[in-house]
Amino acid sequence: MIDSIKSMSNYIDAYQKSIQEPEIFWSEVAAQFVWERNWDSVLKWNFQTADIKWFEGAKCNITANCIDRFALTMPDKKAIIWEGNDLNTGSKSLTFKELQIEVSKFSNVLKGLGVKKGDRVAIYLPMLMEGAIAMLSCARIGAIHTVIFAGFSAQSITDRVNDCDPKVIITSDSMVRGEKKINLKKIIDESISQTPQVKHCIVLNRGDEDINMNHGKDHWWHELMHEASSNCEPENMNAEDPLFILYTSGSTGKPKGVLHTVAGYMVYVGYTFANVFNIQKDDIFWCTADIGWITGHSYSLYGSLLNGITTVFFEGIPTYPDHGRFWDIIDKHHVTIFYTAPTAIRALESFGTSVFSSKKLSSLRVLGSVGEPINEEAWHWYHKNVGKGNCPIVDTWWQTETGGILISPIANITPLIPAFATLPLPGIQPMLVDENGVEIMGNEVEGNLCIKFPWPGMARSLYKNHHRFLETYFSIYPSLYFTGDGCKRNKDGYYRITGRVDDVINVSGHRIGTGEVEDAIEAHSNVVECAVVGYNHDIKGQAIYAYLICLDKTVDVKVLKNEIDKIVSDKIGVFSRPEQIQIVDGLPKTRSGKIMRRILRKIAEDDYANLGDVSTLLDASVVDQIILGKTKKISQS
C-alpha cells in the first residue's frame, strides 16, 4: 500500500513540498512502486508545446505492480469480487494469484493472435471479471487498450476503431442489465463489416446466446484460454510508453482519443487512491463506475489493485431486482468504501428511505461522489441514510484527461462542506482565470478552472493528434491546462465546481458533446438544422434539449421524437437521446452565424427573465418566437 496522509498538518506539509520541490515529492512517491530500471529525470515539461514527460528513462510494468508483487506476498487475498446482475447468478472472485494466472494466460492468447507491444486492442465488454483480465493482459504485454463502453452503438465503435486501428476486439455474446438483455456480438458484427483492419474478435460466452461466429476471425474466449500457458513475464515498458486510449467527448468534432502513459498514470492513480479514500489494508472498495469510463479504469481497476485492495465489480443496475440492490451488495460483501455518481444517489433518493430499515450498511467507512456536481440535498441524503452520519463523503473532481482525482477532500482529514470538492491534492496547482485568461486572485471568487503545473497522471496527447491536444487544452489560456469547468473558490480557499463552461453536457455523469448529438439529429430527413443544449434535470443532473428547424413543421412531434431517439441511439448510444425537442422557425444567431447557446439554455430552463444581452443577434425576434413555442408546448402537454 502506498503511504498516505495522516492529518491536516501532514496534508499541508505534503502540499507545500509538492509545490516547492515537485521532483523530490514525486520521486519519493514513485519509490514505493516496483521498477525494472530507475528514472534518469523526474519531470520534463513544456505547456506551450504540450510536451510532458515523467520518470523518463525508467522501465516498469503496471501489472507487476498491480498483480505480481501481491501474488507473491498475499496470494490468497481477493483481488476482485464480481457480483452478477441476477440474484441467482451469485458472485465470483479471483485472488491475486488467480488473477496472475488468468492475466498471464490471456496475455498469451493475445500474443498468439499476433498482438505485440504498441498494438491497439479494443474491449467492448460489460462489467465482467474478464473485462479486468483483458485490460490487464494488454498492459502486461504492452498493447494499448481502448475500452469502448458497452452502451455505445455500432457506429460509435466504428468511429473509434477507425481512429486507433486495433488488431483485435474483445466482446461477449450478450450483456444483461436489469431485465434487459443485449446481444453485443451483433453490434460488433455490424461495426466489423466497416472495419476490415480488425483481424480477430474474441468472444466471451456470457449468456449462451445464439450468435454468428465468423470462421477464421471470431474465436471463443474459453477455447483460446484452454490452450494458453499460464506463464507470461510482464513486458518491460518505458515510462512514457502508452498504456491506454480512452475516447471522450469535447465541444466540437468527433470524440477524442485521450492517451495515458504507463509510469505517470500508475504513480498518480496509486497515490490518489490510497490518499483520497484513506485506505486501510483490509478495505473492500466498490466503485460503481463501468470500466468503459475513466473512473472504472483508474479506481475500479488500477488504483485499488496497485494498493493490493479488493475491488468489487457489479454487472447490474441499482434498481434491479429492486432499488435496495446497492445496499444489499454493500452488506453482502462488507464493502467499506463506496464510490458512486450523484445521478445514482438522486435516482435512489426518489424511492424514499423505507428500504434502509432492512439494510445494515455497518461496514461502510468512506463514501465517494464523482462525475458531476453533487447538489447539497443529495449530499445530505447520502451522508445520513447511506453513511448513517458517520462516513465522510469525498466529492472527487477530475476528468478523463486528468487520469486521476485532482481536487477532493482526504477522507477523515479534510473538514467537509457539502457540494465542495474542497482542496487540491498534493502536486495540483489550480488557478481561476477570467475570460481573458487573467488570474483571479483571492477568495470568494469565481472563474474558469485551469491547472498551471503538470502532475504525473495527466494525459500526454490525443491519439495521433497532438495538435488537437495542444489546441483543446493548452491554447485557450496559453501555457495553462484548461479544464473546461467553471469553479468558485470560497473564503477558506475551498473549490466548488459549477459545471462545464463549454458545449459539453453531463447527462447522468455521461459526458456528451453537443456537436455529436447535433450531427446525429441532422441526419433525420426532416431536420434542416438543430441546436442542442443541456438544462438542469432533477435526477440526471443535466438533460438534453434539442431545438429543430424542420422542412415539414406540421409533423407529429411525438413521432418525430421517436425517430430522433432511434437515430441518436444508433449513431451514439441510448444515453445521448434528447429529453425534449421543440420545432422552431429559427435559431438565435449572431451576425457571424454563431448560435448563441447561452440563450437557448436559459429558455430550456424557463429562465426567460435572464436571457442577457440579445443585441448582437441577427434577428432578436427569433427568441420571442422560441419562448412562445415553448410556452405553447408546455400548455399542450
Ligand code: PRX
Ligand atoms: O464537469 C466535470 C465533471 O465531469 C467532467 C469530466 O467528465 P469525464 O471526463 O467523463 O470524467 C468523469 C469522471 C472523473 C468534468 O469536467 N465532474 C467530474 N467530477 C466532478 C465533476 N463536476 C463536479 N464535481 C465533481 N466531483
